[in-house]
Amino acid sequence: AAAGLSRLVITQTHARTALRALHRLIDIQPPDRRDTFRRQLADHLAASVAQTLLPTAYDPQPGKARRVPAYDVLIPDADFRRSLAEGRNPLSRSAPLPQSQSIVDEIRALAARHAISAETAAAALAEYAPLAAPSFWG
Numbered sequence: 001a002a003a004g005l006s007r008l009v010i011t012q013t014h015a016r017t018a019l020r021a022l023h024r025l026i027d028i029q030p031p032d033r034r035d036t037f038r039r040q041l042a043d044h045l046a047a048s049v050a051q052t053l054l055p056t057a058y059d060p061q062p063g064k065a066r067r068v069p070a071y072d073v074l075i076p077d078a079d080f081r082r083s084l085a086e087g088r089n090p091l092s093r094s095a096p097l098p099q100s101q102s103i104v105d106e107i108r109a110l111a112a113r114h115a116i117s118a119e120t121a122a123a124a125l126a127e128y129a130p131l132a133a134p135s136f137w138g
Contacts, residue, residue, distance in 0.1 A: 016128065017103060018048035018074035019091060022084070035087070042085035048074040050103065054110065054124055057117040068115045070124070072103035103128050 015021035022041065029037045053067035076084070077097055083090035096102070104125060111121035 015050055016052070018050045018072045018100075021048050021050055022074075038087060039085045042076075042081040045076050045081070045084075047076075052103070052124070052128075054107070054116050054120055057114055057120070068110060070103055070106045070110060071101060072106070072128075073101040075099045 011025070013021050013024045015024050022045075025041065026034055026038055050072040052070050054070055056066040056068050074080075075097060076090070080090045080097060083092070107116070107121055107124045107128065110116045111118060116124075
């Protein structure tokens with residue numbers, strides 16, 4: 001309701017990806033309100049962001065673990081909004097969302113910049129790649 005009044009609404013949920021955060025918000029609604037909530041969310045959503053912290057490749061101070069953030073950023077376009085409002089998989093599309101950033105791509109970029117080790121990247125990709133695949137969401 002607040003987002004419909006042009007208010008910034010920030011919420012936190014434990015979700016591995018930006019899309020999963022949206023699913024969690026929908027799932028916690030009472031069953032008789034989910035369709036309405038999904039349509040409102042589709043109308044007012046500006047972005048969904050998920051973050052994970054990964055160990056850095058180089059620890060300049062042994063014993064003090066350093067982490068680097070990896071972000072999954074979802075910025076909806078008209079097709080995404082329409083799919084979300086209709087209860088269809090919003091990621092079943094041929095092209096990626098413009099202006100969005102997949103956590104899988106972010107992990108690969110961190111590895112390419114040597115911010116994380118190849119081993120850390122491989123483990124994170126094994127964990128996140130299936131979650132980022134459109135087929136995971138049906």
